[in-house]
Each structure stands twice: as C-alpha cells, then as structure tokens.
C-alpha cells in the first residue's frame with residue numbers, strides 16, 4: 001500500500017463515489033448548523049418536500065446573533081434580522097427533528113465549542129458546518145471544514161458533499177515553547193510566516209513536539225485559524241490526549257463501540273514516507289508572544305516590535321499596509337507596547353474555552369482593569385458554569401470585566417456587542433478585518449494572556465513583563 005497522510009486516510013474512508021474528473025461525493029459524519037447560514041437551506045428542503053437525511057447526525061445551535069446579556073430569550077433584545085434567524089432555527093430544529101441547543105439550554109454556545117464539548121466531534125470523522133471556522137474540529141484528527149449555504153442544503157438532504165481533494169501541507173512546530181507563548185501565538189506566527197494565501201489549496205496537518213505538547217484546547221486554537229491562512233482545513237493526528245478528552249462525553253461511543261472506535265483512531269496518522277506538497281517548519285523556541293497591528297491576520301509582529309512603515313513591504317503590499325495603518329490609526333515606528341487600548345474582548349471559538357479563561361484569570365488575579373470596557377464571553381454555557389465553579393468568574397468580575405453569557409459576541413458585529421468607530425480593542429478572536437467588530441472599530445488579535453495583560457495596563461503589553 002502506498003504511504004498516506006492523515007488527510008488521505010480520512011478522505012479515502014469517506015469517498016462514496018469518484019467521477020472521472022476527480023470530483024468526489026464524500027460521506028459526512030457530522031453536520032453542525034447555526035442560525036446565519038441555514039435558513040435558506042431548510043427553506044429549500046421545505047419547498048421540495050424533502051426531509052433531513054440524517055437528523056441524528058445534524059446538530060444546531062444559535063450563536064452568532066444572540067445577545068450575551070440576561071433577557072436574551074426576548075426577541076425584542078435583538079435586531080429584527082437576528083430575531084428572524086434565531087426564530088427560524090428554533091422552528092427548523094423542531095420541524096426537522098435535529099439535535100438542538102436553544103439559548104435557554106446551558107449547553108448552548110459557539111457551535112465550534114459545543115461540538116467537541118458534547119462529543120459530536122470525534123477523530124476520523126468528516127465534519128462540516130456553514131461556517132469557515134469549522135476548521136477548529138480538525139484538532140481531533142477529523143476532516144472538518146466550512147461549506148456554503150447551498151452545500152448546507154445538499155448535506156441536509158443527502159448527508160454527502162461534492163468535493164475535490166486538496167493538496168497536503170505539513171506545518172511542523174519543533175521543540176518547546178518559551179514561557180508566555182501559547183497556541184494562539186503559534187497559529188498567528190504561522191500565518192505571519194505563510195500569509196493569508198499560504199495555505200490556499202491545501203489541508204494543513206500541524207505536527208511536531210510543540211503541537212503534541214498542546215492541550216486539546218490549544219490544538220483547537222491552532223486549527224481554528226487554519227482558514228485564516230487560506231487552508232481548506234487544519235488537522236492534528238489524534239493521540240492519548242484526544243482520546244482522554246473524548247472519553248465519556250455525552251455523544252462519544254461507549255463500551256465495545258468505544259474500543260472499536262479506538263482501534264480505528266489509532267491508525268490515524270501520516271505514514272513516515274507520506275508525500276507532502278508543501279512543508280513549513282517553525283522552531284517553537286523562536287515563537288514570541290505576538291499581536292496583530294493591521295487589518296489582516298497576517299499582519300503579525302512580536303509584541304517587542306514597532307509599528308511597521310508601509311515602505312517595509314514589497315510591491316502590491318505597500319498600499320495595503322498604508323491603508324491598514326490609516327484604518328488602525330497607527331504611526332510607523334511607535335513601539336507596539338505604547339499603543340493604548342480602549343476595550344478588551346476575551347472569547348470566540350478561537351479562545352473561549354476553559355483553558356483560555358484560566359490563562360487570562362491567572363494574569364488578572366488581584367488586579368484591576370485600566371481600559372474603558374472589558375468583557376469575557378465564555379464559549380458555551382458549560383464553560384461558563386465551570387469557570388464559575390473554579391472561581392475564575394469572580395477574578396474577572398473583581399478585575400472589572402463584564403461576565404457575559406455564551407455566544408460569538410464581539411468576535412463579529414452581528415449582535416449587540418460591537419465596537420464604536422475608532423474604538424481600539426485587544427481581542428482573542430481570529431479576524432481583524434475592517435469593521436469586523438463594529439464599523440470603524442480597530443482590532444488587535446492576541447492570546448488570552450496577552451489580552452488580560454493589555455486590560456491591566458491599558459496598552460498592548462508583553463505578558464512576560466507581568467509574569
């Protein structure tokens with residue numbers, strides 16, 4: 001047998017049909033659904049009198065539009081568009097008999113946090129969702145990626161997806177990370193090195209000692225941003241940490257089925273002599289705590305650097321860099337550590353898990369925020385409950401953070417949590433595009449520990465100075 005990558009193995013195990021031009025029909029194990037990209041897809045089924053093919057493999061949760069303050073069940077607390085989308089999801093979930101976590105359910109949260117938490121996401125699966133950050137689930141050794149609304153309808157109706165195979169890319173992070181450096185710094189540094197198009201046409205497998213050393217939460221943070229590097233998906237081979245995370249989750253297999261699953265999962269790794277179309281290697285020790293300065297996730301610099309000048313860039317990038325600097329209201333040559341921050345947002349499917357809240361709380365303990373507003377938005381109701389039990393919520397509240405209910409929140413401006421024009425935010429989310437967090441808002445991406453450090457000093461801050 002010819003050697004295969006992990007991606008090849010999962011792909012081959014799911015191909016139901018291959019056409020002469022290489023287009024495949026792929027079987028889908030899990031279909032995650034949220035309120036923004038599904039209403040038309042369900043409407044399509046209704047109009048043609050079709051059912052959901054595999055309701056037991058279809059899981060829905062509202063996350064993007066929901067407010068994160070008490071009373072959010074009341075549609076009056078949402079914009080009309082949001083209220084319509086959430087109501088549509090409520091109705092579609094009921095009418096089509098799929099699994100559903102409404103806002104009133106403690107298990108509700110960001111779809112990419114709920115899937116793994118409930119044991120829906122498992123190694124070796126194909127996982128899709130009408131959402132680009134579906135890449136997150138690749139942390140389990142699943143082939144997971146976003147799809148468009150017409151594909152959502154196709155998967156609902158057939159439990160299959162039409163796909164062409166991507167190429168194989170390996171991103172290896174060797175050695176150990178230095179203190180203060182986290183999974184977020186890895187994933188941002190990779191994008192800084194490869195650019196937002198570096199992964200275009202590829203599925204990226206992340207490997208190497210620094211990746212193996214990460215917790216499942218950290219691995220999800222890494223895979224979450226594969227899409228920001230242009231890749232179709234990110235994936236990490238499952239290991240003992242993966243099995244341990246999955247074991248006992250509500251929808252993970254049990255007993256003999258667990259044993260059978262484990263036997264398959266243990267075959268899920270890239271063979272030694274597998275062929276890679278592209279390889280990138282970074283040394284763990286070379287990765288610093290980083291922040292973004294511009295309006296693309298590739299605009300990454302170590303916190304010890306200065307704001308760049310447009311002339312530092314080449315060719316077509318000069319104009320883009322100038323536009324970014326103007327939008328961000330930054331002057332070239334300013335030390336990043338001197339950039340003052342108005343707001344801190346800790347949350348999102350990149351960094352809204354329990355470990356992220358622990359890392360931020362560790363820095364905040366006994367301190368007070370020096371920014372105008374600071375909010376923590378746990379990624380799910382269960383993360384929130386656990387953080388309360390561990391005393392993290394008290395640390396956040398005593399420091400001056402708002403302690404919110406679960407949702408996408410200020411990651412994107414589709415709900416009431418938004419930046420004002422020119423409001424500058426230290427954010428743990430994954431996109432810093434113009435207007436992403438609100439029209440005219442300015443976003444600096446970083447790790448939860450770095451965001452907590454910025455909250456305390458009121459500036460972009462090197463977390464190592466507070467450790």
Ligand SMILES: CC(C)[C@H](C(=O)O)[C@@H](O)C(=O)O
Pocket residue numbers: 036037064130131132133146412
């Ligand atoms: C709204 C949704 C389609 C979108 C995505 O696909 O990623 C959102 O989750 C985002 O992060 O921009």
Ligand code: SF4
Pocket residue numbers: 063064110112131133348349350407408411412429430
């Ligand atoms: S938290 Fe942000 S990135 Fe994640 S799904 Fe929601 S809007 Fe998209």
